[in-house]
Amino acid sequence: MRxxxxxxxxxxxxxxxxxxxxxxxxxxxxxxxxGETFVGSDSAATAQIEQDNPGYKPWFxxxxxxxxxxxxxxxxxLQAAAGAGVLGYVIGVMRxxxxAEAAAVVRPDAA
Amino acid sequence: MHIAEGFLPPVHAAAWTVAAAPFVIxxxxxxxxxxxxxxxxxxxxxxxxxxxxxxxxxxxxxVTGSSSHPTGTGLGAVLFRPPVMAFLGTVVLxxxxxxxxxxxxxxxGANAFSMAIVGPWVGYGAYRLVGxxxxxxxxxxxxxxxxxxxxxxxxxxxQLGLAFPDPETxxxxxxxxxxxxxxxTQIPLAIVEGLVGVLLFRILRDVARPELISLGVxxxxxxxxxxPTRTEA
Numbered sequence: 238m239r240x241x242x243x244x245x246x247x248x249x250x251x252x253x254x255x256x257x258x259x260x261x262x263x264x265x266x267x268x269x270x271x272g273e274t275f276v277g278s279d280s281a282a283t284a285q286i287e288q289d290n291p292g293y294k295p296w297f298x299x300x301x302x303x304x305x306x307x308x309x310x311x312x313x314x315l316q317a318a319a320g321a322g323v324l325g326y327v328i329g330v331m332r333x334x335x336x337a338e339a340a341a342v343v344r345p346d347a348a
Numbered sequence: 349m350h351i352a353e354g355f356l357p358p359v360h361a362a363a364w365t366v367a368a369a370p371f372v373i374x375x376x377x378x379x380x381x382x383x384x385x386x387x388x389x390x391x392x393x394x395x396x397x398x399x400x401x402x403x404x405x406x407x408x409x410x411v412t413g414s415s416s417h418p419t420g421t422g423l424g425a426v427l428f429r430p431p432v433m434a435f436l437g438t439v440v441l442x443x444x445x446x447x448x449x450x451x452x453x454x455x456x457g458a459n460a461f462s463m464a465i466v467g468p469w470v471g472y473g474a475y476r477l478v479g480x481x482x483x484x485x486x487x488x489x490x491x492x493x494x495x496x497x498x499x500x501x502x503x504x505x506x507q508l509g510l511a512f513p514d515p516e517t518x519x520x521x522x523x524x525x526x527x528x529x530x531x532x533t534q535i536p537l538a539i540v541e542g543l544v545g546v547l548l549f550r551i552l553r554d555v556a557r558p559e560l561i562s563l564g565v566x567x568x569x570x571x572x573x574x575x576p577t578r579t580e581a
Contacts, residue, residue, distance in 0.1 A: 246547055246550060249543045249546060250547070252543055253540050253543050253544065256536050256539060256540050257408070257409065257540070259411065259536075260408075260410050260411045260536050261409050263411040263413075264409050264410055264411050264412060264413040264414070265413070266413070267413030274413050275409045275410075275413060275414060275415040276415070277407055277414065277416065278410075278414045278415065278416040278501075278529055278533045278534075279349070279350045279351075279352065279416070279450070280352075281414050281529050282351075282504075282508060282526060282529050282530065283355060285526070286355060286508065289512065289514070290512055293357075293512075295352070295353065295355055296354050296357075296358060296454075297353055297354035297453070297454045298353060298354060299353045299445070299449035299452060300446060300453065301446065301447065303448065303449060309448060312447055312448050313405050313406075313448060313450075316401060316402075316404075316405035316443070316444070317401075317405040317406055319398075320398040320399065320400075320401030320402030320403075320405065321398070321402050322398075323397075323398035323401070324398040324399060324402060327391045327392070327394050327398065328395070328551060328552075328555055330391060331391055331392075331555040331556050331559070332554075332555045334555075335555055335557075
């Protein structure tokens with residue numbers, strides 16, 4: 238994290254957190270019809286379709302459906318964990334590769 | 349942006365599948381070619397796929413009182429060009445359709461079209477445009493990430509508007525209605541995604557310099573990474 242950069246990474250992180258804090262505060266005042274807040278926009282769109290087109294019947298059902306909200310969020314968490322794991326592994330391997338290269342360059346000079 | 353299983357009329361579902369298929373097949377070949385011709389970028393390719401995998405799993409709250417998820421396709425589009433993301437994004441969508449009942453097989457074509465095709469292309473276009481206008485690499489990456497995200501949700505709104513036109517205001521009215529559900533919610537999330545993208549890009553710039561140079565993202569005129577006195581612009 239050396240050098241002159243336009244905006245320090247810490248500031249970017251602060252910005253991310255600030256946007257969430259703002260979203261949580263502003264958003265929590267807006268409940269939908271069922272009184273629930275922060276419902277998924279995907280399900281909001283589905284609800285809108287059902288409301289405006291009462292005659293529409295989904296003509297295909299999911300092959301497999303998580304049996305409860307808990308199972309569903311668990312599977313989502315699994316997806317995120319798998320992605321984060323691979324991402325972390327890749328960054329770690331590449332960092333190690335750079336260190337090894339740097340060491341290989343330095344050693345002849347030191348000897 | 350996931351249109352639920354069965355929630356597009358059969359004709360629309362089929363049309364979007366036909367429209368998306370060539371991009372995805374071409375993307376699959378692009379991935380194979382990338383791995384074969386440029387094997388040292390294999391790890392970065394994994395990183396791009398993993399990034400989409402993580403981000404599209406995380407639903408975040410937004411100012412509208414609903415929550416939504418980023419797409420994470422912009423980074424891969426910048427690093428590997430959009431066709432690669434057409435394939436990787438579709439793999440993510442297929443996983444979610446099969447295991448999470450999120451999205452669906454009948455709507456896979458439409459969802460792939462928005463998240464894996466339009467998003468990456470818009471992101472890549474923004475990246476090139478901002479770069480040409482002299483915006484600098486980080487601003488370009490920010491634009492790519494956030495606009496790929498936003499464009500995906502706008503495409504979904506358009507797809508739903510076409511499928512379910514409003515009885516009074518027609519397709520345009522319906523598109524506006526779905527945009528009000530998706531796009532407004534997505535704006536803060538797109539900004540967050542852009543910031544996260546810049547953070548990850550900074551890490552990659554430190555650890556993957558030779559790979560990024562071989563991909564043409566960084567120019568090979570910088571000092572060696574071990575030189576602490578100078579840094580890239």
